[in-house]
Amino acid sequence: MDHVRIVExxxxxxxxxxxxxxxxxxxxxxxxxxxxxxLRDIEVTSFVSPQWVPQMxxxxxxMQGLRRRPNVNYSVLTPNxxxxxxxxxxxxSEVAVFAAASEGFSRxxxxxxxxxxxxxxxxxxxxxxxxxxxxxxxxxxVVACPYDGxxxxxxxxxxxxxLYELGCYEVSLGDTIxxxxxxxxxxxxxxxxxxVPVNCLAGHYHDTYGMAVANVHASYEFGLRVFDxxxxxxxxxxxxxxxxxxxxxxxxxxxxxxxxxxTGVDLDALVDCGAWISAQLxxxxxxxxxxxxxxxxx
Numbered sequence: 001m002d003h004v005r006i007v008e009x010x011x012x013x014x015x016x017x018x019x020x021x022x023x024x025x026x027x028x029x030x031x032x033x034x035x036x037x038x039l040r041d042i043e044v045t046s047f048v049s050p051q052w053v054p055q056m057x058x059x060x061x062x063m064q065g066l067r068r069r070p071n072v073n074y075s076v077l078t079p080n081x082x083x084x085x086x087x088x089x090x091x092x093s094e095v096a097v098f099a100a101a102s103e104g105f106s107r108x109x110x111x112x113x114x115x116x117x118x119x120x121x122x123x124x125x126x127x128x129x130x131x132x133x134x135x136x137x138x139x140x141x142v143v144a145c146p147y148d149g150x151x152x153x154x155x156x157x158x159x160x161x162x163l164y165e166l167g168c169y170e171v172s173l174g175d176t177i178x179x180x181x182x183x184x185x186x187x188x189x190x191x192x193x194x195x196v197p198v199n200c201l202a203g204h205y206h207d208t209y210g211m212a213v214a215n216v217h218a219s220y221e222f223g224l225r226v227f228d229x230x231x232x233x234x235x236x237x238x239x240x241x242x243x244x245x246x247x248x249x250x251x252x253x254x255x256x257x258x259x260x261x262x263t264g265v266d267l268d269a270l271v272d273c274g275a276w277i278s279a280q281l282x283x284x285x286x287x288x289x290x291x292x293x294x295x296x297x298x
Contacts, residue, residue, distance in 0.1 A: 002261045004220070005041060007172070007202065007228045008034050008249055010277070011062075012043040012077055014234030016055050018281065024058045028065045030277050034231060035072045037269040039249075043096065046077035047087045063090035075136065079110060081123045088133060095128065096172075097121045098138035099163060101156040104147030105140060105176070118162050125167040137163030137171040138204070142188050143180035153191035161195035170200050172228055175215065178208025182218035189222050202226035205247050207233060207286075212247035213255055220259065227252055232274035233286025248287035250274055268293065 011031050015022050027045075034042050044066065050057035059076070066074055075094040078084045087095050099117045100106040106114045128135045141148075142156045160171045173192065175185070185205075192201065203219040203226070205212040216227055230246035253265045271293045278285040285291050 002225060002259075004256050004261045004263050005226045006039060006249060006252060006263055006265065007041040007043065007075075007226065008039045008231065009043045009204075009228050009246060010034065010230040010232070010234050010249070012046050012056070013228075013246060014230035014232075016046065016053050017235065018055055020281070022055060022281070024061045024065060026277075026280055027058070027062055028067075030231075030273075030280075031062075031074070032067055033273040033276065035069050037273055038263070038265040039270075040071060040264065041073045041075065043075045043077065046079075047083035047090075047092075048077065048079050060086070060090050063087075063092065066091075077138075078124065080120045081127065084124045084127060084133075088131060092133070094134040094136065095124075096136040096138055097124060097163070097168070098140060099159050100140040100145075101151050101159050102141040102145035102148045105145045108147060109140070114159060118159070118166070121163070121166060129167060135168050137166075137168035138174055139163065139171060140174045140176045142173045143175045143184050144177060146177055153188045156188050157191040157195045160192045160201075164196045164200060170202055170226065171196055172202040172204045172226075174204040174228075175206055175212075178206035178212065180205065180215050181209075181211050182214050185215045185218050186222060189219060189224075193222075198223040199225070202228060204228035206235070207245060207247050213251050216247060216252055216255060217259075220256070220261070231270065231287075232278045232290060234277065234281075245286050248274070248290065250287040250289040250293075254289040 045059040045062045046056045076087045076092045078087050078095040139159050205215045229249040229252045231249045233245040233248035235245040253267050271290045274290040
């Protein structure tokens with residue numbers, strides 16, 4: 001029986017683009033509810049400049065307020081050494097760094113080239129090794145970019161390999177604008193897997209064109225056993241106009257249950273969590289499975 005690890009990104013990637021202010025108390029309650037349903041990897045905040053991502057301005061307060069469970073990994077996003085140092089000072093034991101497979105996206109997102117962005121991570125990885133902090137890598141725009149169009153799989157493989165060689169224990173491959181299909185995702189994975197071991201890869205798919213669950217399935221068949229997702233399908237990239245949310249965690253768990261995989265997540269309790277955060281934000285629940293399950297209860 002296959003075990004699949006789900007990395008819940010709702011508190012960070014899911015909330016970062018919300019226009020309304022989400023209170024620290026709501027964020028902490030969301031994290032606690034996610035942990036209580038069996039999720040063991042939760043990305044809780046990011047140590048980026050509040051000027052660029054105002055929703056994450058309370059990163060230190062979130063870290064301080066966590067009711068840490070011994071079997072849950074609470075990770076954070078860090079763009080550079082300064083962010084890394086602040087994250088570690090706040091108690092982070094795992095951080096994530098992010099690069100893009102698209103030059104246009106890299107310049108719009110972090111105002112530098114791909115190579116320059118990766119150069120910024122060298123001191124981060126060095127400091128992490130010295131301090132025993134795990135580092136996960138993200139690659140954005142692994143299928144297409146809103147500025148550069150289709151991205152060659154070889155470009156994705158190059159960036160993923162750089163992050164892996166620098167010391168990232170895992171590289172998450174993000175279809176940031178959600179245009180991927182099982183065919184384009186498999187072509188990308190074929191190229192990346194020639195440079196990075198499959199057991200060190202994760203899939204991170206957005207659902208703009210309704211293909212995210214299909215792409216998870218294709219990636220699972222390819223051999224991936226780690227997937228990023230966001231409760232109730234929360235999220236969207238602030239630098240990719242029109243990109244909708246991440247694949248919903250509820251939908252991924254339902255798919256994996258049907259495939260006989262083990263996630264350790266209580267789906268019914270997760271549906272309740274998705275309904276709760278959707279109500280708190282005053283928005284429609286983005287999980288089709290969540291809406292379906294809730295409709296059978298009424």
